[in-house]
Amino acid sequence: MEEHYVETAIVKQIHLDLNWLIRINNMDKLILAIIMVESGGNDNAVGDKHLKNKAFGPMQIRKPCVQDANRYLGTSYTAEQCLGNRTISTIIFKAYMAIYATNKRIGRLVTDQDRARIWNGGPNGWKMASTIPYWQKVKKYL
Secondary structure, three states: OHHHHHHHHHHHHHHHHHHHHHHHHOOHHHHHHHHHHHHOOOOOOEEOOOOOOOEEOOOOEOHHHHHHHHHHHOOOOOHHHHOOOHHHHHHHHHHHHHHHOOHHHHOOOOOHHHHHHHHHHOOOHHHOHHHHHHHHHHHOOO
16 A cells, blocks of 8 residues: 555656756746847856855846745755856746745746746736836847
């Protein structure tokens, strides 16, 4: 009986992981557009130098975003590790989207516009008027 439970749990986890990967891989164009808006494609960009938590790397990732991603992934990345590292930056972006850009959370099918605005304005950025200009910039690269 216990063996069956373990097998079922493994199958469910694999299914969840595959669905997550498929959904996430469809974001590649959006990620590249966000990289262009955030850093102009500069993997070594450092921004928000006037703030306590600077923004690092191609997607200009700050500590609070990394903390959310780490909680979700069970990892211990730092914002500084995004500097010069598109792989870690992309992992953090995808985790952040998996947390905040969900159909259940937003109440409808999530769009690239929602994702970009969440990236810019935080978890509720998708409904903030202040993130619309950011989306307009991102959309030009899609």
